[in-house]
Amino acid sequence: MTKAERTKLSKEKILNAAIHEFGTSNFANGIMNVICSKYGVSKGLVYHNFENKEDLYLATVDRTLLDTAKYISEGVYDTTKAEDRLKEIIERIREYFDMNPLYKNLFFYSSYLPPDGLEERLKEKRKILFKTIFNEFSSFDIKGNTEREYGELYACIIGEGLITITKDRIKSIKDASLLQSMQDEILNPIIPLITNGLFA
Secondary structure, three states: OOHHHHHHHHHHHHHHHHHHHHHHHHHHHOOHHHHHHHHOOOHHHHHHHOOOHHHHHHHHHHHHHHHHHHHHHOOOOOOOOHHHHHHHHHHHHHHHHHHOHHHHHHHHHHHHOOOOOOHHHHHHHHHHHHHHHHHOOOOOOEHHHOOHHHHHHHHHHHHHHHHHHHHHHOOOOOOHHHHHHHHHHHHHHHHHHHHHOOEO
């Protein structure tokens, strides 16, 4: 095994340990010493691969968003109405989070209970998810011949807007499943507004 392969495996082991720890305990409780001792990873190796706890946490969120986006893009969607397509995509995300509860926790904790100082960086990372959702509408015509890049921007604005609206209502909720239920309660009635505002 080459040095590059060993480094890649080590980084993967650390990342998987961090996903489990942050996905179970959230950022405040996911302490580096716990990750090292609990998963048999040396602290030197962690700091060789990740600058600090924040960098490691952001990497776990990256993995969550990229894997979720991949699952969305692998879906087969055959609805002809934009509103129904969005419902299908949301259902696929729910399905994926049910299969991957650590990812579900990481997504909802990082979105609704972000660590101090990381909110803007997390918002930037979520764009991959919102753009992926938008790209599943490639067969739909955008109103007014709007450039698709503006459609992606619209998707990011709507996604972040939903998080902002929901965040104000759920400050005391710490359970990711309850966070998802609250988000669904707000999202479901506005699905027609989201799709009708963009697609012909």
